[in-house]
Amino acid sequence: xxxGLLYAFLAYGLWGVLPIYWKALHSVSAAAILSHRMVWSLxxxxxxxxxxxxxxxxxxxxxxxxxxxxxxxxLLIVNWYTYIWAVNAGFIVESSLGYFINPLVNVLLGGIxxxxxxxxxxxxxxxxxxxxxxxxxxxxxxxxxxALTLAFSFGFYxxxxxxAGLHALEGLGLEMAxxxxxxxxxxxxxxxxxxxSLLTADWHIVxxxxxxxxxxxxxxxxxxxxxxxxxLTTLGLMQYMAPTMQLFIGVFLYGEAFTPTxxxxxxxxxxxxxxxSGETLLRHRQRSQARDLLAKNLAGH
Numbered sequence: 486x487x488x489g490l491l492y493a494f495l496a497y498g499l500w501g502v503l504p505i506y507w508k509a510l511h512s513v514s515a516a517a518i519l520s521h522r523m524v525w526s527l528x529x530x531x532x533x534x535x536x537x538x539x540x541x542x543x544x545x546x547x548x549x550x551x552x553x554x555x556x557x558x559x560l561l562i563v564n565w566y567t568y569i570w571a572v573n574a575g576f577i578v579e580s581s582l583g584y585f586i587n588p589l590v591n592v593l594l595g596g597i598x599x600x601x602x603x604x605x606x607x608x609x610x611x612x613x614x615x616x617x618x619x620x621x622x623x624x625x626x627x628x629x630x631x632a633l634t635l636a637f638s639f640g641f642y643x644x645x646x647x648x649a650g651l652h653a654l655e656g657l658g659l660e661m662a663x664x665x666x667x668x669x670x671x672x673x674x675x676x677x678x679x680x681x682s683l684l685t686a687d688w689h690i691v692x693x694x695x696x697x698x699x700x701x702x703x704x705x706x707x708x709x710x711x712x713x714x715x716x717l718t719t720l721g722l723m724q725y726m727a728p729t730m731q732l733f734i735g736v737f738l739y740g741e742a743f744t745p746t747x748x749x750x751x752x753x754x755x756x757x758x759x760x761x762s763g764e765t766l767l768r769h770r771q772r773s774q775a776r777d778l779l780a781k782n783l784a785g786h
Contacts, residue, residue: 489714493723496707499700501730504580506700507572508739510693514679515570518697520668522565525698527661533702534658542655550650551663557645557656558663564638571631577735578743582621583635584728585754588721589614589761590640598644606764610757617753624746653709657702718769722762 510518534540571580589611595601603611621629649656672680683691712720735741 487714489711489719492707492711493715493720494726496704496711497723497726498730499704499707500727502734503700504572504577504731504734505738506693506696507569510690511573512679513681513690513694514677515566515573516671516675517677517680518569518694519562519566520671520680521694522569522697522701523661523664523668524672525695526657526701527665527698529698529702530654530658530661533654533706539655542651545650546659550659553645553649554656554659555663557642557649558660560638560642560645561660562664564635564642567631567634567638571635575739575741576631577731577739578741578747579629579631580635581728581731581735582629582751582754583632584639584731585725585751585758586614586618586632586636587639588724589757590636591643592761594640594644599647604764606760610761610764612757613760614754614757617750617757620753621747621750624750629750653705657705716769718765721765725758725762 507518568580571577592601592603592607593611596603596607618629618633646656651659671677681690681694683694686694732743736743
């Protein structure tokens, strides 16, 4: 198998089973888990950068970059906290919906903020996805706010990262450096009853908290390695692997409800994704054929 595919399966597979990891920490508050995740992610990323001796990027970090990454870090807080809280509050299914919606949110944000022209099929896909969200809102009497918060916070996170000018590992290191100060302050001074002491807590809780840095960094590194080896089309289609796994975990492992009414909303969003993905694949194939034809014609001359 292509190494890029292996890296992609590793990244999306780990993201797919992440709810099981957070469920194992259900006795710890979401704020404490989030704080530990930030601190230990910084430790892991700093260790990797030290091994690689990759520190030259720090000289490129100016005031504008710091302000950009402060905004990026705040979006990461919203996304990570919402997801950790939602998983342990029994909303894995709705969380998975957020990551199904996210690709369409990215297209929408690209059209609004980057001036990217939305193709007709993309417009139809976004309209169908909107109807799915509207259906869920009407049928349940409330917005699926967890899904929308996850989709839009991650969408804006990606949007800002596009302009940030740092690679994934470097950017994560700067983000965690920014966030580790308030994270450490929370752990030491908040008095959070759901924040266990690493000196007195059960060993498995301590191990899981220390491991938050690893389960954060490994899939990001695997994703970065996959992105260098695979086309964006292939990577884009594989991203549905993680929310699909999360949906199955929520329904079949933790017994969350997936009623026919809820299924209608999901099906509408899956139809939108099928249209979006199918049109993306078709365009990619047409471009490849056009390049091959041009190369053949040039070779003929």
